Every structure is written in C-alpha cells, then in structure tokens.
Amino acid sequence: MTLENCGRKVVVNDAPKAAVGMHPAQTELLLRLGLAGRIAGQAQAKAQALPEDVAPLAANIPMIGGVTPPSREDLLAVKPDFVYSPTTYEFTAEQGFASIEQLEQAGVSVYVANGGCKDRRMTGEVTDLFTDLENIGKIFGVEEAAAGLIAKSRADLDKVAKALADVKKLRVAQVYVDGTTLQTIGAGVEYDILRLAGADNVYTPDQPAFAKFFAATITPESLAAERPDALVFSVYDEKHEAATRKYLTTTFPDMPAVRNDRLIAVSSADVFPGTLGNISIVRRIAERLYPDAF
Secondary structure, X not given: OEEEEOOEEEEOOOOOOOEEEOOHHHHHHHHHOOOHHHEEEEEOOOOOOOOOOOHXXXXXXXXXXXXXXXXXXHHHHOOOOEEEEOOOHHHOHHXXXXXXXXXXXXXXXXXXXXXXXXXXXXXXXXXXXXXXXXXXXXXXXOHHHHHHHHHHHHHHHHHHHHHOOOOOOOEEEXXXXXXXXXXXXXXXXXXXXXXXXXXXXXXXXXXXXXXXXXXXXXXXXXXXXXXXXEEEEEEOOHHHHHHHHHHHHHHOOOOHHHHOXXXXXXXXXXXXXXXXXXXXXXXXXXXXXXXXXX
C-alpha cells in the first residue's frame, strides 16, 4: 500500500513484522493495537515510562537510544522494517540519527505522526491522532482495533466538551522551564490541547512570537504581566516537576495561578504529537481548571 505522510509517499509492501516506536508514546500506541509481537525495538524508552497496564507487554522488546533518539547504527541493528516517530526530529542526520532517506534506502518504511510533520508542527491538532490511527491500522492490518481506539478517544473528547459547555474560561499559559530558562508554547498540538480543555490561551498562534516556531523564550516579567489564572507545564520526571514548581512559586508568588494553586504538571510524553496522551490530558487539565464541571 502507498499513503501520503509529511508530503511524501510511504510505501508498505507487506504488514510490518519488525517495527520500532521512536518514542514511548508511539510504542504505547502500537502495543494498544495488539502489535507487541511485531515490535523489534522501543526507542527513547528511558525518557518516559510506559503506562503500567501496557509496560509488561514491552518487557522483552529491546530498548534503543536511552533518553535520546537512537544512532543510525543502533536503529539499523534491530533490523526494522517500519519506523514510527512522533516528529521529524528523530531523523536528523546531523545529530547522528538515521535520516528518512537512509532508512528508505535500507528498505525501511517510515511514518511520522501527522501533527509532528514539519509543515504541520505549527498547526497540529489533537484530532490528527485519528488520521494516524487510521493509517497505522491499515498498515498493520488492524483496522478494527484502530477504529475502537478512535471511537473511545472521540467519546472522551465529547464528554469533556459537554462538561465545559457553560464554564467561564480561565486565562491559561503553557510554559516549559529548563533551569532558569522560561519558554511558553503558543501553537501546535500543545496549544490545541489547552483549547480543548476549555482554556482561554494567553499565547496563541497569531502572535508574532510564534510565527516560525510553536515555542518562544520569554522573560519572567512578560509572563508576570499577563497574570494568568493557571499555568500548565510539561515535565519529564518527578525531579523536573519539583524544580519547575519551585521556580514558578518563587518567581511568581503574586500570580493568580500560583496564589490559587493552579499549577498543572503534564507528562512531556503526553504533549508529543500523535499520542494517546493528547486525549487523556485534555480531561486531566480540564478537571484541574474546572473541578466543579466534572
């Protein structure tokens, strides 16, 4: 079969038997489709733990790449026939990763989550996941399982939308803290997650800061001036969450978000494009913003 993905044609002659999930979120999706026996490797497995209910299914699947995407050599060593990635970054040859072209030359089919395509990264939406599920279902011949995940995900989003129908929206900023460097997110699937969670986003795609990239480095003073009612921030482990909370509470003690304890941590894996986590954190964020609606 042949399908369009990130502006190129993906050719899959037979249902893959040796797939690699290039991030735990993609590995999780493959596992939930019942494909554990057809996964040859799980990349970046040490960057984020798999959910407890599917982790045992991956116990015997080789880990490659540690906390970063695997090198070209490590990826090819597991002899994949299909690679499934959240973004195109995982194929940056300058970083020592295998490029899409190199993988295709080796006979490997490559699929990137639609929301992570270079020309879609700025405008990606949570529902891009459904296109990915449809495509992965066709590629592996598990259309029924994929349709089931789509139906459940749509129902989950519909329940949130119904619950939030009459709420007065809070102003919310999404940030990422690395040491003392403060970034805010104003576009891409991350922006759409907040939109679906009922947020009045402080930072939006039409602002100049997000004309070329979905995130922008800002000063603490500029964020303080916005006085958001809540802050959503992504973290990669408990230590990072603790450090981020400390930074936000000490830097912005008078901010409404801090005073009212609306500091909402989400897993960095759940904001990656094309992941089931995109669906689940919409509800988790909405429940923190509007607890009386649920």
